[in-house]
Amino acid sequence: xxxxxxxxxxxxxxxxxxxxxxxxxxxxxxxxxxxxxxxxxxxxxxxxxxxxxxxxxxxxxxxxxxxxxxxxxxxxxxxxxxxxxxxxxxxxxxxxxxxxxxxxxxxxxxxxxxxxxxxxxxxxxxxxxxxxxxxxxxxxxxxxxxxxxxxxxxxxxxxxxxxxxxxxxxxxxx
Amino acid sequence: xxxxxxxxxxxxxxxxxxxxxxxxxxxxxxxxxxxxxxxxxxxxxxxxxxxxxxxxxxxxxxxxxxxxxxxxxxxxxxxxxxxxxxxxxxxxxxxxxxxxxxxxxxxxxxxxxxxxxxxxxxxxxxxxxxxxxxxxxxxxxxxxxxxxxxxxxxxxxxxxxxxxxxxxxxxxxxxxxxxxxxxxxxxxxxxxxxxxxxxxxxxxxxxxxxxxxxxxxxxxxxxxxxxxxxxxxxxxxxxxxxxxxxxxxxxxxxxxxxxxxxxxxxxxxxxxxxxxxxxxxxxxxxxxxxxxxxxxxxxxxxxxxxxxxxxxxxxxxxxxxxxxxxxxxxxxxxxxxxxxxxxxxxxxxxxxxxxxxxxxxxxxxxxxxxxxxxxxxxxxxxxxxxxxxxxxxxxxxxxxxxxxxxxxxxxxxxxxxxxxxxxxxxxxxxxxxxxxxxxxxxxxxxxxxxxxxxxxxxxxxxxxxxxxxxxxxxxxxxxxxxxxxxxxxxxxxxxxxxxxxxxxxxxxxxxxxxxxxxxxxxxxxxxxxxxxxxxxxxxxxxxxxxxxxxxxxxxxxxxxxxxxxxxxxxxxxxxxxxxxxxxxxxxxxxxxxxxxxxxxxxxxxxxx
Numbered sequence: 145x146x147x148x149x150x151x152x153x154x155x156x157x158x159x160x161x162x163x164x165x166x167x168x169x170x171x172x173x174x175x176x177x178x179x180x181x182x183x184x185x186x187x188x189x190x191x192x193x194x195x196x197x198x199x200x201x202x203x204x205x206x207x208x209x210x211x212x213x214x215x216x217x218x219x220x221x222x223x224x225x226x227x228x229x230x231x232x233x234x235x236x237x238x239x240x241x242x243x244x245x246x247x248x249x250x251x252x253x254x255x256x257x258x259x260x261x262x263x264x265x266x267x268x269x270x271x272x273x274x275x276x277x278x279x280x281x282x283x284x285x286x287x288x289x290x291x292x293x294x295x296x297x298x299x300x301x302x303x304x305x306x307x308x309x310x311x312x313x314x315x316x317x318x
Numbered sequence: 319x320x321x322x323x324x325x326x327x328x329x330x331x332x333x334x335x336x337x338x339x340x341x342x343x344x345x346x347x348x349x350x351x352x353x354x355x356x357x358x359x360x361x362x363x364x365x366x367x368x369x370x371x372x373x374x375x376x377x378x379x380x381x382x383x384x385x386x387x388x389x390x391x392x393x394x395x396x397x398x399x400x401x402x403x404x405x406x407x408x409x410x411x412x413x414x415x416x417x418x419x420x421x422x423x424x425x426x427x428x429x430x431x432x433x434x435x436x437x438x439x440x441x442x443x444x445x446x447x448x449x450x451x452x453x454x455x456x457x458x459x460x461x462x463x464x465x466x467x468x469x470x471x472x473x474x475x476x477x478x479x480x481x482x483x484x485x486x487x488x489x490x491x492x493x494x495x496x497x498x499x500x501x502x503x504x505x506x507x508x509x510x511x512x513x514x515x516x517x518x519x520x521x522x523x524x525x526x527x528x529x530x531x532x533x534x535x536x537x538x539x540x541x542x543x544x545x546x547x548x549x550x551x552x553x554x555x556x557x558x559x560x561x562x563x564x565x566x567x568x569x570x571x572x573x574x575x576x577x578x579x580x581x582x583x584x585x586x587x588x589x590x591x592x593x594x595x596x597x598x599x600x601x602x603x604x605x606x607x608x609x610x611x612x613x614x615x616x617x618x619x620x621x622x623x624x625x626x627x628x629x630x631x632x633x634x635x636x637x638x639x640x641x642x643x644x645x646x647x648x649x650x651x652x653x654x655x656x657x658x659x660x661x662x663x664x665x666x667x668x669x670x671x672x673x674x675x676x677x678x679x680x681x682x683x684x685x686x687x688x689x690x691x692x693x694x695x696x697x698x699x700x701x702x703x704x705x706x707x708x709x710x711x712x713x714x715x716x717x718x719x720x721x722x723x724x725x726x727x728x729x730x731x732x733x734x735x736x737x738x739x740x741x742x743x744x745x746x747x748x749x750x751x752x753x754x755x756x757x758x759x760x761x762x763x764x765x766x767x768x769x770x771x772x773x774x775x776x777x778x779x780x781x782x783x784x785x786x787x788x789x790x791x792x793x794x795x796x797x798x799x800x801x802x803x804x805x806x807x808x809x810x811x812x813x814x815x816x817x818x819x820x821x822x823x824x825x826x827x828x829x830x831x832x833x834x835x836x837x838x839x840x841x842x843x844x845x846x847x848x849x850x851x852x853x854x855x856x857x858x859x860x861x862x863x864x865x866x867x868x869x870x871x872x873x874x875x876x877x878x879x880x881x882x883x884x885x886x887x888x889x890x891x892x893x894x895x896x897x898x899x900x901x902x903x904x905x906x907x908x909x910x911x912x913x914x915x916x917x918x919x920x921x922x923x924x925x926x
Contacts, residue, residue: 195324195326196319196324196327197323198319198320222651240656247406247407250409253653255653255655256653256654257653258649258652259651
């Protein structure tokens, strides 16, 4: 059920008026929340960014749900990667010690292996995924959506009064 | 930038602050209550908790700590408590309290509601700590003593039914021993038969006969006969040596077989012990009486202190290490700590000042310092010092929980003098006193722990004691003897020793009542018990005596037969020895005669 719902939601978003950057922005912010443990201080910041920045909230929610699944599957890898970053990188120990003893930062749980591992992973993925999603949306709209719009059935539906009312409602909602 | 989003965000922030302001107190209150309840093992309640960011400070109107042993009573109750927290550490999730004043402490106050909590089952795979296993062992030791039922002293012991129930081990073992003795006999019989010297003796006889004395006519023939005798003597000596060695071996082996008789006695002893256990005949050792009277009370008290140590050690074990956890729970990960030289632990109560009243309105005051979530980080042990005095009474508690080294160390010492005893519960026996009704008490106790090693001593003295019994009048002779002993006792001394390791724990309780009671019991019921013991012993002896006698007889007979056999052969060898000696003598006589003839001849030759 979930993949179908997700796909439906994705198609709706792709067909909406949201720009590719808004969609890609929402997707990567949702990815950070999804990949990292939810109750972390940095996620509060990401939530604030989702609310304040003009990114697509629907895709952010969908992306969070999707990457939560990945997070569960990749948890052992995040733990090992986080342990490597926190313990094995000896030159970082001084920075960690300073951060650890700074109020508020200590509450960010950066010293947790899974938080550190998943956060750094999502930060590494941030720009590539943004570019990928943005280009993907552009390509989809240029190729698939344009062909879809040219279909006779679609044209016929778009010509109906009901669709006209729906379009006005959608415009108003946007 | 989303305008509407910013507005929504501001609204959310305002809501969060408003809800936070309204709920912080309840959240903190339930968090502290839940944690403290878990540690205490019974309900801990805080009334009117208030947390204020100004300061920041915490306060509450009342704190009730339920006594886990009596959940309708508070172990500790306090009045208003107010203390400040350090602000900046709070932003790092650290609770640092410099001064914490706990005044108006009362002990043993009644509760309006039951403070019991559901018993939490241990998760499978949970390791049993040194403390919990020691507590369990102590409880078991006291539990064992409840089996010591004084009513048994007045009961008749049915020896026949005990013996019929008893499965004696010794008859079977004696039968097996008998078989072994028989096998041993057969083995020796075969061995001796195999060594039959008839053939050798016949040969020796022939050799002796072949030495003809009449043939000794000159020196040469004499020398020949003499060397033949020497040869035969060598053969006889060899035969004799072999037989002596076999005889020695036999005698050693058979003395081993005789030791079976000693084993039989041990088996009978074991059967006797088993019968005694089945009959549950009481042992008048002083330990059982002292443990029965005071054991539970002492164990409860010791276990309470061990519980505190266990809790402290439990938290010590939770101090995380940087060693990689191979498989932490999903989405939980592992926290890595980066403490700096000036770092502070997550929790540190630097000084707690206590004041209040111990039961019976005795004022007490004291301090507990440096309670922290990481003692190594602050480099200080937890020190406890509480004392108080009033008129002729005094109380002092000093303790230290030292977790600075790899081996945890704890020590407590208590001095409590001149306190009034009222209704101090003892046993639930129908014969022994159920409580000390009144009296004055003195306690001096110490408990030192170093890793798994315990060393504790308790000395309890009470004077002007009056005991209370379950029934007003004693029922039966035994009860009245016991009551006379207690009514005639005005001073009770109890010495407790607890030492060793968890797997080798010594818990001994001695009291001046022990000897008095022991003597009284022996006088009253000891004779009957001794008679029953004797009867059981006789029954067992009767069962095994015949079998034992059979084995004894068998061993003796076999030994006699085999010895006779060996002796018979020895006699034959000796006879040959004698024969050879005779021959030797005859030859020597011939030599002498020969010598005389030669001398005479020589004399004739030189005659003028």
